[in-house]
Amino acid sequence: MLTKNELPACPVATMVELIGNKWKLLIIRNLLASTSRFGELRKDIPGISQKVLTDNLRALESDGLVTRTVYAEVPPKVEYSLSELGNTLRPLFKEMEAWGNSYKDYISNQKLPDIN
Template identity: 65%
Template sequence: MLSKEELPFCPVATTVDLIGNKWKLLIMRELLKGTKRFNELHKAIEGISQKVLTENLRKMEEDGIINRKAYAVVPPKVEYSLSELGDSLRPIINSMSDWGTAYIKENLI
């Protein structure tokens, strides 16, 4: 997690810093549906590389947005889910989805 000194002064900038890239939002979209394994996320998010998915998952875990649960089995099994903090972003993501849907409907030719 970022220290208090590292956080932007503006609350909007703080939110954008935590979830403001395309991949983080799409990861959250998938995790809002429930717990997922790495390969499930990779298949569900078109165009994301394994490297970029791994980097974003690590950053989101570090920021407290997601939980990572590793099982001691062979082959390794890891599951990702939204943390309580991550789930508190649900209304924001839902509002973005609603806005996007309305925009698409209004701008279809």
């Protein structure tokens, strides 16, 4: 977790520091939908390696956005979910989803140039 002195002065830069890579965004997207186990996250995020998923989950947990719950079972069961703080990102992700859909509509409605 970054200390107060390590955080950028700009609030947008702070957010980018915390969730600004594509893997963290996709992990949070999935955890907004439901609590997940490691294997489920790995299966649902194409292209992510085990190491990258582990590193990003640890960072999100360290930053207080993700909660890791270990159940005393054999074999051990571990689940990841958004913390209370992580859940405050929900409106932001809804807005990003709406913007992404609007952009897709915009691109779909663009006319291709007439080459002939």
